[in-house]
Amino acid sequence: MRGVRQSIAQKIGLPPGTPIYTGERPDGPARVRMFQYGVDHFEEWQDVPVEEIALAAKNRSYKWVDVDGIHDVALVQRLCECFHVHPLTIEDVVHVGMRPKAEEYDDYFFVVIEMLNLSEDGQGEVIPKFKAEQISVIFGDRFVLTFQERPGDVWDPVRKRLRGDSVTQRLRRLGPDYLAYALLDAIVDHYFVVLDTIGEEVEAIEEIALDDLGEDTVTRIHDLKRQLLMMRKTVWPLREVSGVLQRTECTVVAPSTGPYLRDLHDHVVQAIETTELYRESAVALLELYLAGTSNRLNQVMKVLTVLTAVFIPITFVAGVYGMNFEYMPELRWKYGYFFTLGLMGTMSIGMLSYFRRQGWI
Amino acid sequence: MRGVRQSIAQKIGLPPGTPIYTGERPDGPARVRMFQYGVDHFEEWQDVPVEEIALAAKNRSYKWVDVDGIHDVALVQRLCECFHVHPLTIEDVVHVGMRPKAEEYDDYFFVVIEMLNLSEDGQGEVIPKFKAEQISVIFGDRFVLTFQERPGDVWDPVRKRLRGDSVTQRLRRLGPDYLAYALLDAIVDHYFVVLDTIGEEVEAIEEIALDDLGEDTVTRIHDLKRQLLMMRKTVWPLREVSGVLQRTECTVVAPSTGPYLRDLHDHVVQAIETTELYRESAVALLELYLAGTSNRLNQVMKVLTVLTAVFIPITFVAGVYGMNFEYMPELRWKYGYFFTLGLMGTMSIGMLSYFRRQGWI
């Protein structure tokens, strides 16, 4: 819940439109990559200076400027200004902890989305752990800008397809709106990798919930719920995002991209429904666990009660013949002892058969 | 939950519109059947080569091409191209694990739906088990294409009616939209067979929930809930599907099919409401079970408490007269022993009558 907590409280008192980085400060400088492409050409630069991007912004190629490290607020600001991005948008780009949203401006679209990744250090542990990173995608007529906090993303396949042959790849033929769609789609598809791991955890808990009645199981179910709450916070607002993209009449989005956006919307809805399905499963798991606890308590109590019921009466009998009265006729009978032992045995067997008839043992 | 998990994660990194089969690979080749029919003619082919279908696609008869085995992606692709189906549709057809949906394209409708079947190997077991299989139905002006993963479906009655007399059968007189309706209706009607089995299970559990307080009952209720979650995932999106079909203004759906689609919609709504009714019943069952457990615990505790209360005081008395003090006047009384036994009896009876007055026994 860190992400939520840090974000807005840091900015109190500052005028709106002031870009302030609100995330954790990573090591190393920000890195900028630029892809310049079209049906018949493709170029790729690493660590491009802003001046060159400002120049490139004026030619007619399609451009994808891909920034890792939004803590360099000045860089982000100068870059965005090359493409005439509104100050409020720039503020949102560097503001970690935003709610996913899509906003239509006059000549570009601004999409905030969360990228989920299984965290590598969590690999092998019990609970699926994932890292969320805020991604901003700005796309206009000729350009796509993407911003993220740290290096490492889920877009390598997209980059590979972009470098590929322009004939077989729609990515090169269609404009930045299709590229933006491809980037968002890659992020949404990756949600299913995380949901898969959660699904496996649901099944794993399902198998132990009735038997393994320790705090571990409770903690696992609780962690599962927390993951699903975070997941929900990530995917629910996307329904609105993909809705905005689908319904827009802005010329930035070509009509031919329509079916693809509908497809994106379908995936978002499926991610939401899967999340809700798992949430209901998590509720059912807790009920299963509690019913198991209840059962176990009943069993323990039965064992205790049967034990008590069998031994308390015969211990009483032993107590009686341990009394020191001078006149206790039974004590003098030759077979008193054996008779008493027999009586005790009979009482025990009687008790046990009574409980057996009751179905307790 | 397998279906959900496998589907999208496999496709990560591939460009959209690439048809990739995401289901389990069955034995044997895919099989294609074609029905060519009209008011005055009817023909049926088994294992038709694609070339013939491509030819047939051009004549004016109504055609139903019925494919078992979508793992043969190349076949599906060539077949669909005969009827000018969009690449995104083809991708969805072979993509197992889709959410049910209806999409309107320029000259055809594309419907994804899940067919439920009681699984034969589950017959006779405690929990209703059913298999879900994804069915794609594509229907246009002159043709219906249906795709499924494995042989075996719920459409034999439809086929029989199609082979029947064209005079009494609307199926032959009305076009592919009516056939598509008939196929969807057969699938939706089959949901009620599954819901029936679930309803029987609800009633069966209802009878044992208060008495049979073992883990079996919990497991059965939990399995019931899981089945209903799956059921819900299958039927909920259908409300939208039948809504899209009803509201369309596309010429592919003739106005005379309208009342039948309304009927389909009614059945879908009824399936949804029945599912929800059973879900609430399942919740009530768990509550019933837990109340039963609670009662049972109370009873066990009462037995334990009554036993303890009756024997502990008299055991104490026996303990007192088992003490070895030199001067204990009662020990010397002639009737001390009998008096003590009498005292013990009185105490027991007192305790028992106290508990009886309290309504414990």
Next chain:
Amino acid sequence: MRGVRQSIAQKIGLPPGTPIYTGERPDGPARVRMFQYGVDHFEEWQDVPVEEIALAAKNRSYKWVDVDGIHDVALVQRLCECFHVHPLTIEDVVHVGMRPKAEEYDDYFFVVIEMLNLSEDGQGEVIPKFKAEQISVIFGDRFVLTFQERPGDVWDPVRKRLRGDSVTQRLRRLGPDYLAYALLDAIVDHYFVVLDTIGEEVEAIEEIALDDLGEDTVTRIHDLKRQLLMMRKTVWPLREVSGVLQRTECTVVAPSTGPYLRDLHDHVVQAIETTELYRESAVALLELYLAGTSNRLNQVMKVLTVLTAVFIPITFVAGVYGMNFEYMPELRWKYGYFFTLGLMGTMSIGMLSYFRRQGWI
């Protein structure tokens, strides 16, 4: 839940529009009554042959044809055809287990509703038991057709008013739409008789829920919930039904009937809200019951603990002086025994006063 289960599963594989009776087969033949009326005339026939009805269908009187016993599918079909009723409607009429609905056709309205009746054999039992019976009401410009499964309904007062004086009775002056309204209103008003009995049961359980902690109470609450689930299934869809009737612009419904339909809608909404109120009450009852169980368990445990706490220490003291060591100085003291008894008494009183201070006893 029988009704739900039997209905659709029986019809699998049959073409839509095939009228098949899906209910239980009663004894005796179907009975047809016809009322022919207007401002200035009124006639009533019993067991009219279909031919006469076909004739009557052509004259300009208002007609109410009232059929008991829809198992005679042929009769229903011929009757409906006299009034040009659509085959899908006929299929629905004989199809027991439908969801309540209202459908507007070109020249008539078709309403399916459930009639509830306290079941006579359930009278005097603990749980309010009611029978549900599906009623179909078809009304057009000049006629009302009503169909039900078994003889016996809640319409006798309507019939009486119909037979009455045309001057004071709107029923005779206004057309079939008003008669249909009166019939539906009689059914909806009767729901309140059932809801009354349920309300009495809620109050009855409320009084025993904290004290009468046996399985009986759980079963009663569970039965209450089931009744309310059934009730809900019956009344919820009616909101839509009365909405359709109110909003229609069809000429079959005269504008002057408008306020009456608004009244019907109000009653339906009130029935729904009362059902929901009782559902929430039933939830509260279970909580009350479980809190009672919890309390009782606490009490039982306190009794057990107090008993144990009082007797276990003094029994131990008795055990100590029952040891057979040769050198135990206390045993030889003259007043050792009495002193020990005193010690035991003090310990007991100490324990008891400790628990009293703790508020346990």
Next chain:
Amino acid sequence: MRGVRQSIAQKIGLPPGTPIYTGERPDGPARVRMFQYGVDHFEEWQDVPVEEIALAAKNRSYKWVDVDGIHDVALVQRLCECFHVHPLTIEDVVHVGMRPKAEEYDDYFFVVIEMLNLSEDGQGEVIPKFKAEQISVIFGDRFVLTFQERPGDVWDPVRKRLRGDSVTQRLRRLGPDYLAYALLDAIVDHYFVVLDTIGEEVEAIEEIALDDLGEDTVTRIHDLKRQLLMMRKTVWPLREVSGVLQRTECTVVAPSTGPYLRDLHDHVVQAIETTELYRESAVALLELYLAGTSNRLNQVMKVLTVLTAVFIPITFVAGVYGMNFEYMPELRWKYGYFFTLGLMGTMSIGMLSYFRRQGWI
């Protein structure tokens, strides 16, 4: 729940529009008061005969006719007819147990609302008790009619303002729509008196819920819930009522009354939200109570377990040395007894320190 139960069931079989009083029959006759007022005049009559009202109905003064005792159905009917009120409205006026609603007729508005009052006999008891009484307000161009079951209402301040100076009082300047608003506002404002008492009860229970774990607390929470269910039934439909009044385009409501109706709507929404807030608080109270019960049970069990654990082993030791074997060397040791006592003490202390380390004591 009486109100709900009695209302409609009594009327079964009667034609709609028949005015039948469905409430309890109070002592004494119905009383009619009439206020005739305008900017420059004000008159007040007690127990006015209907004939005079019929006359007054024709002059151009504003009139408020205020009726206590709707059991005099004939009176209500004649009175309403003076102002051309529709028969269905008259039926609703005398029909106790209606759902609050607002209906627009051609030349008047009809509002049904429930007036809540703390019941005097419930004063000082634990649970806030309030009486609900159905109020009908009919207002047209020149008149306001109000009907209630029993004498006594919350309108004295309104009457006082009406009698006051016409210059400072909007009531006299503005028409009957403003008076109707003032009457409804007085009723809605009074809800907050009841909600206040409920709020006090919530706070009172909050303080004892964790400690006072008897049936009293459960009963109080349950009663609170019931009050809130009734409250909700009263206030929820009012949202619709005030909405209808706000949105109307009828000339009966002057545009200048608009802001006041918006104010009324705000109060209604606040009453609804406060009710919902208290309902959630009541749910939280029950959870608090149950968590308290759970804690208490754990404590009781710990006491029992610690006692058992401390005494059972040492009692066993005492039992061992109470055995009568001929050859038991320890018995002959001089310090055997003291050694054994020491052993017992050590065992007890060991147990106690173990439990202390476990955090049980």
Next chain:
Amino acid sequence: MRGVRQSIAQKIGLPPGTPIYTGERPDGPARVRMFQYGVDHFEEWQDVPVEEIALAAKNRSYKWVDVDGIHDVALVQRLCECFHVHPLTIEDVVHVGMRPKAEEYDDYFFVVIEMLNLSEDGQGEVIPKFKAEQISVIFGDRFVLTFQERPGDVWDPVRKRLRGDSVTQRLRRLGPDYLAYALLDAIVDHYFVVLDTIGEEVEAIEEIALDDLGEDTVTRIHDLKRQLLMMRKTVWPLREVSGVLQRTECTVVAPSTGPYLRDLHDHVVQAIETTELYRESAVALLELYLAGTSNRLNQVMKVLTVLTAVFIPITFVAGVYGMNFEYMPELRWKYGYFFTLGLMGTMSIGMLSYFRRQGWI
């Protein structure tokens, strides 16, 4: 819940539009500050008399009149009249306990909002405590009026920016609508400070919920829930408020302020979603706690049962050989005692190994 309770009940019987202060009466007089500003000038006055404000109201500068202490109803009234504010608005300004709302009047907007502040006296305590204070913001073409109960607010940064350089500060360039936005934004941003503290409390409880099973934890969770209920009551209505401001077509709000209002709306939605996230977390915490209690009870019961099971049988054996029968052959065996001790040891070990196999210890 005080705020809710005091507000409306005090005003019963007063005519609407009568300004009555309903809050607590603070010490000291009300204080009025006025800021008069424009692109090229800025003036700030403390404790301005109303007459001067009345004069200033007529010049064309932008003005912000900031009032602390609405208990001086006369002052508020005269002040508002300078700016032609409607009587109903004045009534709402001094009416503490209003629901947040935005109302559009002919030439101004009226916004009621709650300002939250961590309470200083609650600092360092376990539960996040915050004070809510009702703020009224009225803004028109040339002026902003703000009213609050007590001195002290979250607006110092806004005041500082206002005093700053007009070139860099939008606040000075843009009109009162932007200032009003900045004031509301400052309040909404401050909610996140409170939500942060609540988030910390959620995490703190999460860590102890399974182990610290005392009443403290229950009380903390309950307090958390109450805080969140209050939070919800504060933030939910704001969605409507920011919606009204965004959608208005009134000229008071300049189109250039649009994106900022959209930003405000985003923050409100994020505050709502964070509140809901914490509410679900609080529910999960209680479940975690109860599962922990359940586990603990099971453990306690196991300890008790194991103890009982180990000692009761061997105590019985000791009891048997403590009996005083004359003929008990074992008592005379030389090794009887040691054999018996061995038997007891074997029984104990057998019991313990049985429970170990069962996984109890």
